[in-house]
Amino acid sequence: MRNILPSHTSSLSRLNRILSGNTFNHARFFIIVDENTYSHCLAPLITSVERIQEAEFMEVPVGEECKDLTIAQQLWETLLESGADKESVLVNLGGGCVSDLGGFVAAGFKRGIRYINIPTTLIGMVDAALGGKTAVNLGGSKNQVGFFHQPTITCIEPAFLNTLPDDELFNGIFEMLKTFLIGNPEQYQTLCDMLLGGTFEVMPDMIASCAEIKSAVVKADPKDQGIRHILNLGHTFGHAIESFSHQPDQQPLNHGMAVGVGIVCALYLSVKKLGLPQEHLDRYCQVAAKLVQLPHYTLKQTESILAYMRQDKKNAEGEIRCVLMQELGAPVIDIAVDENEIRDALIKIS
Numbered sequence: 001m002r003n004i005l006p007s008h009t010s011s012l013s014r015l016n017r018i019l020s021g022n023t024f025n026h027a028r029f030f031i032i033v034d035e036n037t038y039s040h041c042l043a044p045l046i047t048s049v050e051r052i053q054e055a056e057f058m059e060v061p062v063g064e065e066c067k068d069l070t071i072a073q074q075l076w077e078t079l080l081e082s083g084a085d086k087e088s089v090l091v092n093l094g095g096g097c098v099s100d101l102g103g104f105v106a107a108g109f110k111r112g113i114r115y116i117n118i119p120t121t122l123i124g125m126v127d128a129a130l131g132g133k134t135a136v137n138l139g140g141s142k143n144q145v146g147f148f149h150q151p152t153i154t155c156i157e158p159a160f161l162n163t164l165p166d167d168e169l170f171n172g173i174f175e176m177l178k179t180f181l182i183g184n185p186e187q188y189q190t191l192c193d194m195l196l197g198g199t200f201e202v203m204p205d206m207i208a209s210c211a212e213i214k215s216a217v218v219k220a221d222p223k224d225q226g227i228r229h230i231l232n233l234g235h236t237f238g239h240a241i242e243s244f245s246h247q248p249d250q251q252p253l254n255h256g257m258a259v260g261v262g263i264v265c266a267l268y269l270s271v272k273k274l275g276l277p278q279e280h281l282d283r284y285c286q287v288a289a290k291l292v293q294l295p296h297y298t299l300k301q302t303e304s305i306l307a308y309m310r311q312d313k314k315n316a317e318g319e320i321r322c323v324l325m326q327e328l329g330a331p332v333i334d335i336a337v338d339e340n341e342i343r344d345a346l347i348k349i350s
């Protein structure tokens with residue numbers, strides 16, 4: 001069941017006020033959109049934010065296809081041809097692909113110009129548009145070239161979610177479950193209750209609270225050298241499960257859903273290795289099963305997933321390391337897990 005979110009424009013009016021202020025006096029604005037955000041999101045933005053009305057917009061391909069060096073180069077060329085300068089501001093209107101690309105382009109242009117993220121997917125609102133990690137893909141591998149470059153403003157307007165397809169919404173709900181698991185047990189329980197009750201709407205205050213947790217973690221470790229790793233709960237398994245799911249004959253899973261399954265594995269190992277109460281694993285599995293069909297992996301498939309995990313960039317000194325949980329709200333980073341533990345967790349998923 002999805003309710004329509006109120007088309008409140010308080011975030012956009014706040015943005016309107018900020019952009020009309022002195023700090024943006026000499027700014028020219030350039031908006032990056034993809035086909036879907038061009039159709040669904042550009043008009044409400046332009047109607048509500050005066051300074052954006054004069055902006056040039058640049059359309060990029062939908063999804064991962066836009067996170068590409070050639071697209072970045074085209075955007076840099078367009079900016080140059082249009083006379084963009086150090087005071088120019090990029091506005092990324094879209095999901096995580098648009099903000100990763102737009103942030104990357106802003107970081108490189110004239111050695112760094114300002115940019116504003118206006119996330120239009122749930123994953124963007126609670127994760128991708130926050131934290132300053134920007135990247136494009138290279139050689140078929142994700143996020144291989146990028147910079148840390150913080151957005152000047154991130155404007156979260158939940159009403160954009162009204163046009164987002166369900167799959168994309170669920171993608172973001174798993175990242176919310178992850179964030180609340182590590183950062184706010186009470187909100188985690190509330191979100192679980194909602195999902196178990198069949199409500200798949202996420203409230204604006206929940207989105208805000210999730211974004212606050214991520215921002216606080218990023219502030220404590222902006223360059224991802226320690227505590228920020230807690231945001232990777234479910235991701236060591238999740239990345240491998242996601243890559244495996246895109247092999248021929250497999251049911252493809254989007255990032256959030258793969259992470260959702262990865263969290264099952266991480267919680268299973270948390271029960272075994274850190275004494276997390278079993279009831280938390282059981283409840284999480286019930287919730288996850290409402291959003292995605294939990295896969296049942298054969299022995300051969302677990303070997304394939306394990307092979308992807310060996311390549312994961314977070315492995316240190318040849319060990320596979322995961323974020324596990326001691327309790328709700330108490331994540332522990334860098335726990336070494338051996339290959340038999342991984343096989344065991346993957347086989348026990350469903």
Ligand SMILES: NC(=O)c1ccc[n+]([C@@H]2O[C@H](COP(=O)([O-])OP(=O)(O)OC[C@H]3O[C@@H](n4cnc5c(N)ncnc54)[C@H](O)[C@@H]3O)[C@@H](O)[C@H]2O)c1
Pocket residue numbers: 034035036037040041062063064067094095096097098100120121122123124127128129130131132133134142143160161162163164165168171
């Ligand atoms: N930088 C970070 O910290 C970070 C964190 C998490 C994810 N990411 C990256 O984010 C990307 C995934 O983000 P995503 O899931 O938002 O992908 P996305 O940008 O591809 O958006 C998903 C789909 O939704 C469409 N869409 C966007 N807004 C819409 C709206 N309001 N109505 C209808 N359709 C809409 C898009 O066109 C696209 O088809 C990945 O590349 C991932 O690596 C980055």
Ligand SMILES: [Zn+2]
Pocket residue numbers: 175235255259
């Ligand atoms: Zn993620």
